[in-house]
Amino acid sequence: MKSRITKKFQQLKEENKKALITYITAGDPDLDTTHHLVLEMERAGADIIELGIPYSDPLADGPVIQRAAQRALEAGANISSIFQLVEKLREKTQIPLVFLVYYNCVFKYGIERFLDNCCRSGIDGLIIPDLPLEERRELQEIMKGYPIDLIPLVAPTSEERIEAIVKDAEGFIYCISSMGVTGRRQGFDINLDNFLQKVRKYTDVPLALGFGISTPEMVESLKHLCDALIVGSAIIEKIEEAIPKGEVKKDVYDFVKKLDEAKNIA
Numbered sequence: 001m002k003s004r005i006t007k008k009f010q011q012l013k014e015e016n017k018k019a020l021i022t023y024i025t026a027g028d029p030d031l032d033t034t035h036h037l038v039l040e041m042e043r044a045g046a047d048i049i050e051l052g053i054p055y056s057d058p059l060a061d062g063p064v065i066q067r068a069a070q071r072a073l074e075a076g077a078n079i080s081s082i083f084q085l086v087e088k089l090r091e092k093t094q095i096p097l098v099f100l101v102y103y104n105c106v107f108k109y110g111i112e113r114f115l116d117n118c119c120r121s122g123i124d125g126l127i128i129p130d131l132p133l134e135e136r137r138e139l140q141e142i143m144k145g146y147p148i149d150l151i152p153l154v155a156p157t158s159e160e161r162i163e164a165i166v167k168d169a170e171g172f173i174y175c176i177s178s179m180g181v182t183g184r185r186q187g188f189d190i191n192l193d194n195f196l197q198k199v200r201k202y203t204d205v206p207l208a209l210g211f212g213i214s215t216p217e218m219v220e221s222l223k224h225l226c227d228a229l230i231v232g233s234a235i236i237e238k239i240e241e242a243i244p245k246g247e248v249k250k251d252v253y254d255f256v257k258k259l260d261e262a263k264n265i266a
């Protein structure tokens with residue numbers, strides 16, 4: 001059976017459109033707001049939503065996402081309450097939902113218990129940034145019985161491992177635009193066109209580009225290179241700025257709307 005993610009990409013392809021993937025940390029600043037933000041981002045044009053499971057030792061997260069995780073943990077978010085959030089969201093929306101989760105969290109919770117709950121609540125895919133290729137194979141075996149896509153990450157440094165990493169990929173491939181952690185950048189230090197073409201040689205699965213995409217202008221200028229654009233830290237910055245004003249929903253909606261419009265410029 002095709003996943004919600006695959007169906008979404010097929011539908012967008014027929015419409016000749018790219019996907020906008022937005023990331024927020026679940027529970028930042030609280031789970032009720034996350035619930036509203038998922039629905040607002042969908043209404044503003046997001047095609048797929050990444051929900052980060054807050055974690056205290058997030059090696060790939062830049063300062064903005066680390067602060068989001070801190071707020072979420074302080075407000076008491078944990079894996080069980082996040083599963084409840086997803087269940088509740090599924091009464092309202094069929095948008096593809098992907099967890100961004102560190103392997104340690106999955107492992108501690110219990111792999112099969114975690115996967116069972118993903119299925120039950122309605123999670124469509126997993127991005128696990130600290131999962132080495134070998135462990136990935138093992139997890140992939142276990143996941144064969146589950147309708148959940150395991151989304152691989154490819155970095156510019158992956159070079160000769162790209163082929164192995166994207167083999168049997170499902171959903172989409174997360175192509176990391178540049179080295180280092182998530183967050184704003186002045187520019188990209190590699191030739192993204194070359195990098196994405198290299199990945200494209202080995203797979204037909206949609207390619208999503210992420211890390212450092214922070215403005216509608218960047219979305220517009222990068223969209224021709226890939227099938228999807230991922231924006232995280234820039235949205236979290238909007239959340240942060242809007243918390244004191246009490247306008248989180250509105251500001252996130254407005255920003256995602258601008259990203260969506262940039263993505264749809266012909």
Ligand SMILES: O=P(O)(O)OC[C@@H](O)[C@@H](O)c1c[nH]c2ccccc12
Binds near residue numbers: 129181183210214230
């Ligand atoms: O924040 P950015 O630079 O827009 O990049 C997306 C990113 O935040 C999101 O996909 C993400 C959050 N934590 C991660 C850890 C690893 C890889 C990716 C991520």
